[in-house]
Amino acid sequence: MSSAQALEQLPPASVRIAIDALGGDHGSAVVVDGALLALDSDPLLSVLLVGPPSALRDLLDSIAATGRSVPLGRIDIVEALEGVPMGADPAAAVRARRGTSVRVAAELVQRGRADAFLSAGQTAAALAAATFVLGRLRGITRPALAVVLPALAGPVVLLDAGAGTGMTADLLVQHALAGACYAEALGIDQPRVGLLTVGGEAGKGDATRREAHELLEALPLRYVGPVEGHDLSSGRHADVVVTDGFTGNVALKALEGAVAWTAHHLGERYGDPGPARALIADISHSEFAAGMLVGVAGVSVVAHGSADAGAIAAAAALAALAARTGLVDRTGSRLAELVAARRYEMGLRT
Structure with a gap:
């Protein structure tokens, strides 16, 4: 939508x-x-x-x-x-x-x-x-840049797309919650959340992502587990894909380059760059053209x-x-629930 x-x-x-x-x-x-x-x-x-x-x-x-x-x-x-x-x-x-x-x-x-x-x-x-x-917002250590990608099966929210480079498992969890709230604001009902790794099986990725995977499984999210780079453009497995800002920015720029390469070669192959340019213009003049600082x-x-x-x-x-x-209030409420749940698990009641 x-x-x-x-x-x-x-x-x-x-x-x-x-x-x-x-x-x-x-x-x-x-x-x-x-x-x-x-x-x-x-x-x-x-x-x-x-x-x-x-x-x-x-x-x-x-x-x-x-x-x-x-x-x-x-x-x-x-x-x-x-x-x-x-x-x-x-x-x-x-x-x-x-x-x-x-x-x-x-x-x-x-x-x-x-x-x-x-x-x-x-x-x-x-x-x-x-x-x-x-x-x-309370519960956010560092905000993330969320961008919407025009995937085949529907839009995909990618975050962090470059607001920060370092990453912890806790930050990935925070950004997953914030990204899900953003997807809901865009009209995606019960968004599926995936963690970007080097494979689609549980246990893939480095220690930080494996820890984040375990934390995400315990949250009241529609978490679908690890996803791969091709899921960013297919949209078949996840509506929200969370990763660190370094990886997210590289992935975003790679996709932008792939689109430009495809448009150029379509124009050369068929002798008419018009349709490819029109497609790029449509993407540039939609919600895909901007990022949201969530958190x-x-x-x-x-x-x-x-x-x-x-x-x-x-x-x-x-x-x-x-x-x-009400994106900010909605995100704040979801994060407050997470903070309260974690405090309860630690034995803190207030």
């Missing part, structure tokens, strides 16, 4: 999204264009554009001058004069520079002025802003740095979906 389809099944609810207008490889014009596309498709959506006010007003004026509708009543501009500097450590910059656009966007969520924030800037900067400003105490969406306007709009729709489905 796509984000748009899932939204159609929800009761109407107004949502406000803070958008980092200085994030992304293509500049503020593309981000603003994407925000307007999102407003066109969702009449209950409003946005807070975070960036230099004069530059953003000039952009909106120039767009309106072309005759395009600009719903100013649903657009506010919030001042932020700088993005994360090139070459700077993203986490350090977000913490040290209060006026960075991604940090200001996260603070709007913290203060209740926005229901979610969206950035197409560096993932590390968005993660730092979300963690530093919004904080982690933070606020809806935080990261679009690809190379996102065009359509991909920005799709990322905004994903943020609206997460806000309307």
Whole structure:
């Protein structure tokens, strides 16, 4: 089920999204264009554009001058004069520079002025802003980046796709719970959860994954056991696949490369690259175009740095979906149940 389809099944609810207008490889014009596309498709959506006010007003004026509708009543501009500097450590910059656009966007969520924030800037900067400003949910040691893959049998949620590289069995369990909640928000009923390893049989993988396998079997999840890399693109065995951030990011980039290779060679083979390019555009302008930072105490969406306007709009729709489905509260409740169960097992009653 796509984000748009899932939204159609929800009761109407107004949502406000803070958008980092200085994030992304293509500049503020593309981000603003994407925000307007999102407003066109969702009449209950409003946005807070975070960036230099004069530059953003000039952009909106120039767009309106072309005759395009600009719903100013649903657009506010919030001042932020700088993005994360090139070459700077993203986490350090977000913490040290209060006026960075991604940090200001996260603070709007913290203060209740926005229901979610969206950035197409560096993932590390968005993660730092979300963690530093919004904080982690109880039971989460480190948030994960969850991405949705267009598998053959239906979408597959992959996490961690690059928020962190180190991994423990406990982190894998936390992320499995958070990933299942995210899949439910996307409209997947009773999602099947798999642990990415080098084989589909129990006992496969390193000591960390074997320990995680035992822990996951004891949880109130629809855990299907170990899964392999090909399950990411088939979707036949699992709806949620959990792994460490290093492995997840390598797997994601490998899949992106495979899609690009296939599209190129289809065009060469049949002399018409149009259909392959159209397929890639469809994927880029859907919920597959953005990642969700799960485990933070606020809806935080990261679009690809190379996102065009359509991909920005799709990322905004994903943020609206997460806000309307109560993703953060749902994840927090599930994690609280896990924490309580573990404390009980340890003999702690409070």
